[in-house]
Amino acid sequence: MSELLRDLPGRSLSEKEFEEGKILFNFDELHGNFAWDTGVAVGSYLAGLKRGVILGAHCTTCRKTVVPPRMVCEWCYRPMNEIVVLQDTGTVNTFSICYVTWDVQRIQEAEIPAVIEIDGASPLHGIMHLLGEVDADKVHIGMRVKAVWKPADERQGAITDICYFKPIEEV
Amino acid sequence: MALLERDPEAPLSWEGTMPVTNRYTFGQAGERFFRLLKDEGRIYGSRCDQCNLTYVPATSFCERCLSKLEQWIDVGTQGEVHTFTILATNYDGTPSDVPEIIVLVKLGDGGLIHKLSAVDPEQLCIGMQVEAVIKPDNERTGSILDIEYFRPV
Numbered sequence: 001m002s003e004l005l006r007d008l009p010g011r012s013l014s015e016k017e018f019e020e021g022k023i024l025f026n027f028d029e030l031h032g033n034f035a036w037d038t039g040v041a042v043g044s045y046l047a048g049l050k051r052g053v054i055l056g057a058h059c060t061t062c063r064k065t066v067v068p069p070r071m072v073c074e075w076c077y078r079p080m081n082e083i084v085v086l087q088d089t090g091t092v093n094t095f096s097i098c099y100v101t102w103d104v105q106r107i108q109e110a111e112i113p114a115v116i117e118i119d120g121a122s123p124l125h126g127i128m129h130l131l132g133e134v135d136a137d138k139v140h141i142g143m144r145v146k147a148v149w150k151p152a153d154e155r156q157g158a159i160t161d162i163c164y165f166k167p168i169e170e171v
Numbered sequence: 172m173a174l175l176e177r178d179p180e181a182p183l184s185w186e187g188t189m190p191v192t193n194r195y196t197f198g199q200a201g202e203r204f205f206r207l208l209k210d211e212g213r214i215y216g217s218r219c220d221q222c223n224l225t226y227v228p229a230t231s232f233c234e235r236c237l238s239k240l241e242q243w244i245d246v247g248t249q250g251e252v253h254t255f256t257i258l259a260t261n262y263d264g265t266p267s268d269v270p271e272i273i274v275l276v277k278l279g280d281g282g283l284i285h286k287l288s289a290v291d292p293e294q295l296c297i298g299m300q301v302e303a304v305i306k307p308d309n310e311r312t313g314s315i316l317d318i319e320y321f322r323p324v
Contacts, residue, residue, distance in 0.1 A: 010199070013196065018194070023196055023202065024196070024197055024201075024202055024205045024206060024209070024313035024314070025194050025195060025196045025197070026194070026195045026197075026314065027192070027193070027194050027195075028192070028193050028195070029190075029191060029192040029193070030189075030191040030192075030193075031188070032188055032189030032190075032191050033186070033187075033188045033189075034186070034187055034188070034189070035184040035185070035186045036184055036185045036186075036187070037183065037184050038181060038182055038183065038184060038185055039177075040174060040175065040176070040177045040178075040181075041174065043177050043178055043181030043182065043183070044174075044177070044178040044181055046181060046182050046185075047178040047180040047181040047182070048178075050180065051180075057174070069174075071174060079174065080174055081174075082174070083174060157180075157181070157182045158185075
């Protein structure tokens with residue numbers, strides 16, 4: 001069998017061969033368009049971001065506040081009682097320093113995604129976002145941060161309405 | 172008091188797209204088949220004398236006896252309609268203005284699936300003799316679309 005395998009004419013192709021037109025091919029793309037229903041809770045959250053506030057949901061039975069808001073309390077399974085306005089400050093719960101983008105391109109300046117516990121939400125409840133205006137070396141767990149918002153007229157009801165979180169100057 | 176009302180200013184949906192692209196290479200025999208179509212404007216088949224079969228499009232091996240096929244022959248541009256379908260809907264689901272006729276044209280012992288044009292749908296029948304209309308050589312790219320369409324002889 002190994003003898004036969006050695007004789008097979010197949011081989012891998014390089015990008016150069018495609019560029020130079022040495023290999024014929026058919027290019028196609030799938031149109032994977034989707035529309036995801038935001039629902040009541042996350043819909044309100046996105047509308048809140050457009051207004052420049054971070055919203056959470058509060059359960060009076062469990063005295064828990066979660067962010068992003070949800071319709072149902074994940075502890076008691078009862079409907080959440082109210083949407084509450086939280087602060088746009090928080091504490092870094094965990095973070096990562098990335099020198100590659102999502103499509104595996106190297107970058108010189110690190111992106112720092114972090115989970116930020118939002119002030120006003122229950123302990124350990126937060127959202128994932130980016131940190132900015134900070135040295136990658138200086139980032140630490142427990143660091144106090146504040147949201148940097150896009151100008152009001154550029155906000156579109158998306159998590160990217162917050163540009164990033166920056167450290168709060170410790171006085 | 173439960174939360175049941177959606178914020179009137181809330182976006183109803185979040186829209187996006189998944190970037191999925193692909194590049195399909197034709198393989199050993201396919202590369203040669205399309206290269207010949209591009210360079211010579213001819214349709215080639217591969218011949219198995221042992222089984223008395225001509226494969227179109229040309230293949231590297233005989234499907235029946237599995238022997239390697241070295242003999243490539245020009246099968247011409249004429250064949251007969253083996254089967255057909257009439258498409259009245261576009262890819263996006265909208266009705267099309269001009270129905271498109273897709274045929275399997277028998278060439279050798281195989282065949283090609285392609286468009287049939289310049290035909291009255293009333294006259295369309297299985298067994299109809301058709302021929303390939305091949306693009307001029309400066310427009311050919313090495314694709315099945317180097318054959319513009321088939322038309323009745």
